[in-house]
Amino acid sequence: MAKLPLNQLREQYWVSQLNLMLNTFAQGTFMLPEVQKSFNEKRTKIAQTYPKHSVDGLPKFLFYRQSLSAFSDANLAPFACQLNSGELSLGMFFPDIEAMDQIIRREKHDLQKMDFVVRTALTIKFLHEFDHMALGEIDEAAIRRSIEDTIALEARVWAETCRTTISLFVEVYGEKLCFSDNLFYTNWIKCGRNAQSQQWKDFIAGLYGKLKKV
Numbered sequence: 581m582a583k584l585p586l587n588q589l590r591e592q593y594w595v596s597q598l599n600l601m602l603n604t605f606a607q608g609t610f611m612l613p614e615v616q617k618s619f620n621e622k623r624t625k626i627a628q629t630y631p632k633h634s635v636d637g638l639p640k641f642l643f644y645r646q647s648l649s650a651f652s653d654a655n656l657a658p659f660a661c662q663l664n665s666g667e668l669s670l671g672m673f674f675p676d677i678e679a680m681d682q683i684i685r686r687e688k689h690d691l692q693k694m695d696f697v698v699r700t701a702l703t704i705k706f707l708h709e710f711d712h713m714a715l716g717e718i719d720e721a722a723i724r725r726s727i728e729d730t731i732a733l734e735a736r737v738w739a740e741t742c743r744t745t746i747s748l749f750v751e752v753y754g755e756k757l758c759f760s761d762n763l764f765y766t767n768w769i770k771c772g773r774n775a776q777s778q779q780w781k782d783f784i785a786g787l788y789g790k791l792k793k794v
């Protein structure tokens with residue numbers, strides 16, 4: 581049997597990981613019950629916001645062999661949700677997901693816990709997209725959105741992700757976060773879990789302000 585090139589094997593790996601995550605959450609069997617409960621609430625909201633554009637609150641899964649290059653390394657975003665031709669979709673970007681994996685594996689984490697750190701990061705980024713969809717804050721014409729609007733939008737959505745996902749991983753389950761997720765969490769705590777605070781808005785602006793250079 582001919583061997584597949586490494587790139588193709590990695591693509592298959594990430595497609596299977598994402599399908600597994602989507603199916604696990606959709607079937608209600610994610611291993612951390614509080615995170616599952618949080619997902620169920622997001623799904624219900626999506627079904628209400630996009631009744632005709634989703635299948636019972638679930639988007640269609642797409643896989644892209646191209647980088648989501650509008651985002652800098654400091655803010656790795658291997659996923660994006662969109663409303664395309666009336667259909668809600670969640671896309672995974674292949675070079676970005678691979679880059680995220682490699683960056684986390686170079687961080688100083690306990691080697692035995694490394695796979696959990698990567699899986700937690702993947703889940704957080706995945707659920708962040710569900711927050712975009714649950715809040716109705718999705719990209720329809722992201723290109724035309726100003727940097728100020730993007731910052732305001734991401735400040736709202738990341739606050740929701742910190743409140744309904746990241747804090748559960750840390751405070752309920754004691755999971756270790758990768759560097760970038762930890763940055764979101766520590767800033768969320770520092771600003772008193774207040775999405776309206778200037779401190780929170782400044783933190784998000786610091787991350788997304790880099791988009792100006794692109």
Ligand SMILES: [Zn+2]
Nearest residue numbers: 708712734737
């Ligand atoms: Zn976002």
